[in-house]
Amino acid sequence: MRTAALFSLAFAALAAASDVADLKKDTFNDHIESHELVLAEFFAPWCGHCKALAPEYEEAATTLKEKNISLVKVDCTEQADLCQEHGVEGYPTLKVFRGLKSVQAYPGARKSAAIISYMTKQALPAVSVLDKDTLKDFKTSDSVVLVGYFGADDKASNETFTAVADSLRDSYLFGAISDESVAKAEGVEQPSIVLYKTFDEGKNTFDKKFDEEAIKKFAKAAATPLVGEVGPDTYQGYMSAGIPLAYIFAETEEERKELAKELKSVAETYKGKINFATIDAKAFGQHASNLNLEVGKWPAFAIQDTAKNQKYPFDQGKKVTVKDITAFVDEFSSGKVKPSIKSEPTPENQDGPVTIIVANNYDEIVMDDKKDVLVEFYAPWCGHCKALAPKYDELGELFKPFADKVTIAKVDATLNDVPDDIQGFPTIKLFLAGKKSEPLTYSGGRTVEDLTAWIKENGSHKVDVSADKKEATEEKKEAKPAVVDIDDEIHDEL
Numbered sequence: 001m002r003t004a005a006l007f008s009l010a011f012a013a014l015a016a017a018s019d020v021a022d023l024k025k026d027t028f029n030d031h032i033e034s035h036e037l038v039l040a041e042f043f044a045p046w047c048g049h050c051k052a053l054a055p056e057y058e059e060a061a062t063t064l065k066e067k068n069i070s071l072v073k074v075d076c077t078e079q080a081d082l083c084q085e086h087g088v089e090g091y092p093t094l095k096v097f098r099g100l101k102s103v104q105a106y107p108g109a110r111k112s113a114a115i116i117s118y119m120t121k122q123a124l125p126a127v128s129v130l131d132k133d134t135l136k137d138f139k140t141s142d143s144v145v146l147v148g149y150f151g152a153d154d155k156a157s158n159e160t161f162t163a164v165a166d167s168l169r170d171s172y173l174f175g176a177i178s179d180e181s182v183a184k185a186e187g188v189e190q191p192s193i194v195l196y197k198t199f200d201e202g203k204n205t206f207d208k209k210f211d212e213e214a215i216k217k218f219a220k221a222a223a224t225p226l227v228g229e230v231g232p233d234t235y236q237g238y239m240s241a242g243i244p245l246a247y248i249f250a251e252t253e254e255e256r257k258e259l260a261k262e263l264k265s266v267a268e269t270y271k272g273k274i275n276f277a278t279i280d281a282k283a284f285g286q287h288a289s290n291l292n293l294e295v296g297k298w299p300a301f302a303i304q305d306t307a308k309n310q311k312y313p314f315d316q317g318k319k320v321t322v323k324d325i326t327a328f329v330d331e332f333s334s335g336k337v338k339p340s341i342k343s344e345p346t347p348e349n350q351d352g353p354v355t356i357i358v359a360n361n362y363d364e365i366v367m368d369d370k371k372d373v374l375v376e377f378y379a380p381w382c383g384h385c386k387a388l389a390p391k392y393d394e395l396g397e398l399f400k401p402f403a404d405k406v407t408i409a410k411v412d413a414t415l416n417d418v419p420d421d422i423q424g425f426p427t428i429k430l431f432l433a434g435k436k437s438e439p440l441t442y443s444g445g446r447t448v449e450d451l452t453a454w455i456k457e458n459g460s461h462k463v464d465v466s467a468d469k470k471e472a473t474e475e476k477k478e479a480k481p482a483v484v485d486i487d488d489e490i491h492d493e494l
C-alpha cells in the first residue's frame with residue numbers, strides 16, 4: 001500500500017511539472033472549447049526547432065497560466081489525423097485558438113518573452129470602448145485605426161464589428177463609441193465605421209450594411225496606401241496581390257516620401273492595376289538585383305510582373321522623374337516594354353553528369369517535348385543544395401544511357417531568370433514529355449533511390465535505371481522526412 005501511495009505521489013509530481021497540456025485526438029476539442037484563449041504547438045519529436053522551442057514554451061506556459069491562457073502541444077507523429085485536420089505542413093506550427101472556429105497562425109518569435117507578450121495582448125479586448133475624450137488620441141495612435149460608431153443597444157452591429165476586430169486585431173487597432181453626438185460631430189450616421197489613417201486621404205467611411213466580409217474587404221482596401229512600402233511585413237501581400245508591383249528604390253526616408261508624393265499621380269491612374277511602393281535601398285538594396293537593376297545606383301525604378309515573375313527595370317542611365325516614369329509605366333501597361341532576362345553565359349559543352357541550364361537555353365532544354373526533364377533550381381549559398389550535389393551528379397550518371405528520354409538538369413536560380421515561381425531551395429521539378437505545361441514538384445527524400453523511383457513511376461517515359469540496390473538502401477536511412485523544419489528551406493529575400 002505504502003509503496004503504491006509513494007508511486008502515485010511521484011507520478012502526480014511528474015505530471016504537475018509541466019504547464020503545457022499534451023493533447024490528443026479525444027481531448028483536443030474539449031480543451032479548446034473550455035478555454036477562451038489557447039496557443040497550440042503542433043510538433044514532431046525529431047524536429048530541431050521544436051526541441052529548441054520546448055524550454056521557452058514551458059516557461060511561457062507557466063507565466064501565462066496565471067492569466068488563464070493555456071499552452072498546449074500535439075505530437076504529430078502520434079496524432080497524424082488531428083494535425084492534418086489543422087493543416088499542419090511543417091514543424092513546429094503554432095496556432096492561436098479562440099474556440100474551434102477562430103484560429104490564427106502565431107506570428108511572433110519562438111521565445112518565451114515574445115510568446116508571453118503576444119498572448120497577453122491577445123487576451124485584452126479586441127475593441128477598446130471609447131468616449132468623446134479618448135477618441136481624439138485613439139484616432140492617431142497608429143497609422144491605421146478603425147472606429148465603430150453604433151448605439152449601445154445595437155447588439156448586432158457590435159457583434160459583427162467585434163468579430164472583425166478579433167480576426168484583424170494583429171493588423172489594426174479597433175475602437176468603438178456609442179455616443180450618438182460624437183458620431184454626428186464626425187459627420188457619420190450610426191451604425192458606421194470610420195478608418196482613420198496617417199496617409200492619403202486621411203480617412204474612409206464604411207456606411208453599408210454591417211457584414212463581416214464586407215467590412216474586412218473595406219479595411220484592407222482603405223488601409224493599402226496608394227504608394228506603399230515594401231518590407232518584410234508587406235512583401236508577401238504584394239507578391240500575392242495578383243497585379244504587378246512597381247518598386248521605387250531610394251536610400252533615405254525623405255527621398256522615399258518625396259518620390260512617393262511625386263509619383264502618386266501615376267499610382268492613382270493605375271490603381272487596382274499596378275501596385276506602387278517605395279523600398280528602402282539601404283536595407284533591401286540587394287533585392288534590386290532580382291529585378292535586374294544595378295545595386296547602388298539610386299534612386300531606381302522597376303516593375304515586376306508578379307504572376308509571370310518578369311522584370312521591367314527602368315533605365316538607370318535616366319533620372320527618376322514623374323514625366324519619364326509615367327511614360328515608362330504607360331508603355332509597360334500597353335505591352336510595349338520587353339521583360340529583361342538575366343542569364344549566365346550558355347555553356348559551351350554539356351560534358352558533366354548534369355545538364356547546365358541558364359536562362360538563355362531554358363526553353364531549348366526544359367521544353368524539349370520528347371524528354372522528361374528533371375530540373376533542380378538551386379542557390380549557391382543553400383546548404384541543402386550543397387548536400388544534394390554529389391547525389392544529383394550520381395543521378396545524372398545513372399541516366400546518361402537514357403539521354404534520349406530523360407535529362408537531369410540544374411539551374412542556378414539566383415543568376416538566371418526562370419519562369420517558375422521558386423519558394424525555397426532546392427526546388428526539384430519534373431517537366432514531362434508531352435505535358436510540359438504541368439510540371440510535377442518533387443517532395444520526397446533527397447536520395448538517388450527515391451528520385452529514380454519517382455522518375456520511373458511519374459515520368460512520361462517510365463525509365464527504370466535499376467539503381468544499385470545496396471547503395472540505395474544505405475542512403476534511404478538518411479533520407480529526410482517529407483515534412484521538414486520550416487526554417488531550413490525558405491530563404492527570405494526581404
Ligand SMILES: *[C@@H]1O[C@H](CO)[C@@H](O)[C@H](O)[C@H]1NC(C)=O
Binds near residue numbers: 066067068
Ligand atoms: C480564469 O478562469 C476561471 C474560469 O473561467 C475564472 O473563474 C477565473 O476568475 C479566471 N481568472 C482570471 C485571472 O481571469
Ligand SMILES: *[C@@H]1O[C@H](CO)[C@@H](O)[C@H](O)[C@H]1NC(C)=O
Binds near residue numbers: 158
Ligand atoms: C459592445 O458590447 C460589449 C459587450 O457587451 C460592451 O462592453 C461594449 O460597451 C459595446 N460597445 C459599444 C460601443 O456599445
Ligand SMILES: *[C@@H]1O[C@H](CO)[C@@H](O)[C@H](O)[C@H]1NC(C)=O
Binds near residue numbers: 444450457
Ligand atoms: C508519383 O507521384 C505520386 C503523386 O505525386 C506520389 O504519390 C508517388 O509517391 C510518386 N511515386 C514515387 C515512386 O515517388
